[in-house]
Amino acid sequence: MQKHGCSYDPRTQATVVNKRKAADDNTLVAEKKRRKVLETQNARLLMEQQQWQQQQQTARDLEQKLESLKECGICNRSYTLSDERCPRQLQCGHTLTCCHTCMNEMLSNGDLCKTLRGVSHLPCPFCRKVTKVKQAEELNKDFTVLALLD
Numbered sequence: 001m002q003k004h005g006c007s008y009d010p011r012t013q014a015t016v017v018n019k020r021k022a023a024d025d026n027t028l029v030a031e032k033k034r035r036k037v038l039e040t041q042n043a044r045l046l047m048e049q050q051q052w053q054q055q056q057q058t059a060r061d062l063e064q065k066l067e068s069l070k071e072c073g074i075c076n077r078s079y080t081l082s083d084e085r086c087p088r089q090l091q092c093g094h095t096l097t098c099c100h101t102c103m104n105e106m107l108s109n110g111d112l113c114k115t116l117r118g119v120s121h122l123p124c125p126f127c128r129k130v131t132k133v134k135q136a137e138e139l140n141k142d143f144t145v146l147a148l149l150d
């Protein structure tokens with residue numbers, strides 16, 4: 001910088017202009033670098049946001065799935081520890097997605113099972129193994145499903 005009161009000197013002036021130009025160039029380069037860094041950061045943030053949204057979606061899906069496991073697939077009532085509203089395990093170890101009461105209804109109306117001499121033959125929808133039972137109370141409660149209840 002010129003000191004106050006200095007006489008005009010073209011060489012000094014030229015140096016000052018060159019210095020300024022150089023400084024401007026440096027600023028431009030720095031600005032470009034800064035912009036590039038910001039763009040990279042933006043891209044990363046966007047990616048992280050997308051990942052986060054996907055995780056949120058997965059969490060919501062799991063929560064929904066979990067909620068659906070906690071209720072009877074036929075009457076849609078929540079399972080309880082009570083004899084009437086608990087899920088029952090078939091003899092193969094699978095659990096029908098319905099409550100005790102709905103299972104008894106199914107056994108008595110014979111829609112999904114054959115009844116021979118008062119004994120229902122209920123095929124498992126998962127492995128086809130037949131469970132022979134008269135009443136749902138003969139089957140074990142599914143405590144794994146019950147453990148999901150709040």
Ligand SMILES: [Zn+2]
Nearest residue numbers: 072075099102
């Ligand atoms: Zn039910």
Ligand SMILES: [Zn+2]
Nearest residue numbers: 092094124127
């Ligand atoms: Zn089964």
